[in-house]
Each structure stands twice: as C-alpha cells, then as structure tokens.
Amino acid sequence: MTGTCKLKLYFITSNKHKYMEVLRIAEKYGICLEMMPGMKFEIQSDSLEEISIYSAIENYKVLRKPLMVEDAGLFIKALNGFPGPYSSYVYKTIGINGILKLMEGVEDRRAYFMSVVTIIAEPIFIVEKGLVNGLISNEPRGSFGFGFDPIFIPEGSTKTFAEMTVEEKNKYSHRAKAVEKAFKRLLQLKDVVKT
C-alpha cells in the first residue's frame, strides 16, 4: 500500500468518525493517511483558524513528520455563533438537548458548520477552510456521524448529517470541502517544489 502513496500524512485526531470521513478523500488523491492521537494543543480562541494553526505547529514541533489537523465548529446565528470553536465541550456537557432547549421558540434556525484544515509537510504549509450552511432541526434525527450531526440539515438536503452515509455527508460537508481544497493544493505544491 505504501508503495502507491504519493505522500504519507499523519492525521492528528482521536476521532474515528473524522478519520473515516477524511480517509475516503485521501484515498481518492493517493494520500496515505495515518491516524495519530497526538497532543491536545488547542488554544481558546474565537477563531478556528488560529486554533488549527496553533495545534498543527505545536504537534509538528514534536512529531516533525508531514501532518494535518482539522478543527470544526457549529455556528448558530440566533445564538451569536455559539457553540462555535467549543462545540465538542458543549456537546459533552449540555449536548444536543441543551442546544435544542436554547433554540426552543427561536424561528431563525440558520447555522453553519465550519472546518479548518492545516497541513505542515516541509517545505509546504497549508491552511484551508470549508463551510456549509444549513438549519438546526427541531429534533435529533439519524444515528450516523458524531457530535451535532443529528440536528444539522445542510442546504440542498432534507436529511440531517446523521441520516447520511459518509459518502453522502462528504458531498455537503464543511470538512470534505476544506480537506479537498487542502489535498489539491498539497499535491499541486508538491509538484512545484520538486521541480
């Protein structure tokens, strides 16, 4: 398998769902992706980009091998962007029911998921974003995916992310968009750098 790799990349995450989503895209580009729990170097910031870059750099200091990190958040308009960069902490504490309670009686259900991917593979350093607009559903639906997937309906679909297979979710998702952009850029730059 390694023989056919255009590039080997460590994906710093301990989330298997995330890994599976990204793995599908990596395979398409001939990138061999290896999951690595890595170190939790997430700073508190309202900017996902800042969090992602910082985490990539801190992990790179230790690992010194081509790596990527991905950070994502759900931003709900009526809640001033909450839970945003702190989505995973909010998921662990007040959870989906907490979000639905905060959204009780709220007509404006608009929200977006944003993903930021940072890749460091000397001499290449890439930061790419992906965004998907959608709505917060009135009740949780579906059992695929993770986090707030059961209450997010992406624009252009009637299903929540949790009602979609990985392939289907990747057609819409913020993460797939950011990863596609980052992988394209990576292979392109890799060619340029070589010559």
Next chain:
Amino acid sequence: MTGTCKLKLYFITSNKHKYMEVLRIAEKYGICLEMMPGMKFEIQSDSLEEISIYSAIENYKVLRKPLMVEDAGLFIKALNGFPGPYSSYVYKTIGINGILKLMEGVEDRRAYFMSVVTIIAEPIFIVEKGLVNGLISNEPRGSFGFGFDPIFIPEGSTKTFAEMTVEEKNKYSHRAKAVEKAFKRLLQLKDVVKT
C-alpha cells in the same frame, strides 16, 4: 508607594473588575499589583488548573518578571459542569439568558465558581485554587461585578454576587479565596528563600 512594596507583581488580565477585586487583597499583603493585558494563551482544557499554568508560563516566557494569572469558571451541576472553563465565551454568546433558559424547569440549581491562581516569581512558582458553592438564581439580580455574577448566590448569602460590593464579594468569592492562599504562600516562601 513602590517604596512600601514587599513585592511587585504583574497581574495578566484585561478585566478591570477582576483587577479591582484582587487589588484589595494585594494591598492588604503589601503587594504592589500592576494590571497588564498580556497575551491570550489560553488552551482548551476541562481543567482550569491546566489553563492557568499554561497561560502563566507562556506569558512568563515573554515578560520574565513576577506575574500572576487567574482563571475562573462557573460549573453548574445539572449541566454537567457547563459552562466551566469556557464561561467567558458562553457569556459573550448565549449570555445570562441562555444559562437561565437551559435551567428552565431544572430543580437542582447547585453550582460552584472555581478560581485558579498561578504566580511565577523566580524562584517561586505557586498554583492555588479557590471554590465557592452556591445556587443559580431564577432571574438576574444586581449590577455590580461581571460575567455570571447576577445569577450566582453564594452559600451563606441571599444576595447574588452582582448585588455585593467588592468587599462583600471578597468575603465569599472563589477568586478571593484562591488569591488569599496564593499571596500568603508567596510571602512565606519569599522569606524562606531570602534566608
């Protein structure tokens, strides 16, 4: 004034309310406290202690002068500790009304405020905690203080923190407890180190 200082300490914060609360205690101990906005080096962690130590170290790398940082959070039992270390972000987004909405119909109103103080003043390195138990009120009351003060009633009082003067709040508060402990330890160690 500096002539009577036992010690000069930079307090890394841009929160004037926090500064005022700590200043009262510092004066009592003959510590000259100077407010300094510093750098925002807060990591994402469920542990306030980790956040506080990390932030102190990162700021110390740059400042190299005796400094303290203080991190605090409101932990609500029925919400699994939410908003915890992310209290200031939660305050800025869903705010007091968001917390009260999450607590609608919830009988168990128990919560605590926790504060962690880290002081670095070579060769001294101190980490101290302070905690105050209390209840989440049914509606906001008072206009003193900051953050979630208007909805927190400390044990032993019927007032919220926002209905108290600085002196009164310092009799109960997590912050005052942590700071008192840290300052006592600092002066004690300073004497020991000198001899």
